[in-house]
Amino acid sequence: MKFFIDTANLEQIKEAQELGILDxxxxxxxxxxxxxxxxxxxxxxxxxxxxxxVDGDVSAEVNAMDLEGMIREGEELADLHEQxxxxxxxxxxxxxxxxxxxxxxxxxNVTLVFSAGQALLxxxxxxxxxxxxxxxxxxxxxxxxxxxxxIRDIYDNYGFETQILAAxxxxxxxVVNCAKIGADVxxxxxxxxxxxxxxxxxxxxxxxxxxxxxxxNK
Numbered sequence: 001m002k003f004f005i006d007t008a009n010l011e012q013i014k015e016a017q018e019l020g021i022l023d024x025x026x027x028x029x030x031x032x033x034x035x036x037x038x039x040x041x042x043x044x045x046x047x048x049x050x051x052x053x054v055d056g057d058v059s060a061e062v063n064a065m066d067l068e069g070m071i072r073e074g075e076e077l078a079d080l081h082e083q084x085x086x087x088x089x090x091x092x093x094x095x096x097x098x099x100x101x102x103x104x105x106x107x108x109n110v111t112l113v114f115s116a117g118q119a120l121l122x123x124x125x126x127x128x129x130x131x132x133x134x135x136x137x138x139x140x141x142x143x144x145x146x147x148x149x150x151i152r153d154i155y156d157n158y159g160f161e162t163q164i165l166a167a168x169x170x171x172x173x174x175v176v177n178c179a180k181i182g183a184d185v186x187x188x189x190x191x192x193x194x195x196x197x198x199x200x201x202x203x204x205x206x207x208x209x210x211x212x213x214x215x216x217n218k
Contacts, residue, residue, distance in 0.1 A: 004187035008035045012190045024056035026187040051081040059109045061087035070097040078106045090118045095125045102126025116150040123160040135168035152182045
């Protein structure tokens with residue numbers, strides 16, 4: 001399972017990278033705005049800065065909603081760095097753009113996926129990644145994990161190579177359950193990754209080891 005971090009915060013990306021388990025980064029316009037990154041040139045530079053920190057794929061989202069605009073923005077993003085993955089919305093124009101980029105060998109991430117049917121269309125269009133939004137489904141009393149399972153079953157049935165990127169991951173149990181189901185990638189906040197380190201019995205064991213060592217080595 002690949003671990004992506006969902007942020008535009010360079011310090012958090014560096015922290016995850018230094019942990020040695022980071023495989024990529026996902027971003028979106030909201031995350032850029034949260035970090036105060038505004039203006040086209042600043043945003044494009046920030047994508048390159050992220051690519052220079054991590055070794056894996058970095059999803060960069062188009063803002064256009066029309067096919068021509070998506071292609072124009074996507075090509076500009078793809079030209080920034082070889083690690084850039086063009087992030088496209090799950091719309092009719094987004095699927096068309098996905099097919100366009102796939103035919104050109106440019107990696108894509110189809111985002112805002114909330115149904116198995118949408119994920120099937122993304123795979124048919126050759127998407128590199130499909131991003132079902134687990135947490136947002138949970139927010140409206142819908143089982144987000146069930147959607148991950150449905151997509152996994154469909155992709156396995158037909159041998160689709162599109163990777164399931166479990167998005168809107170909120171906490172550690174989302175990560176563990178997605179791993180059980182067979183999601184190819186998870187993306188979430190730094191806390192959902194570092195939270196996996198924690199267990200009270202680990203803390204108790206370490207404290208006991210230290211206490212026993214100090215007793216015998218004074």
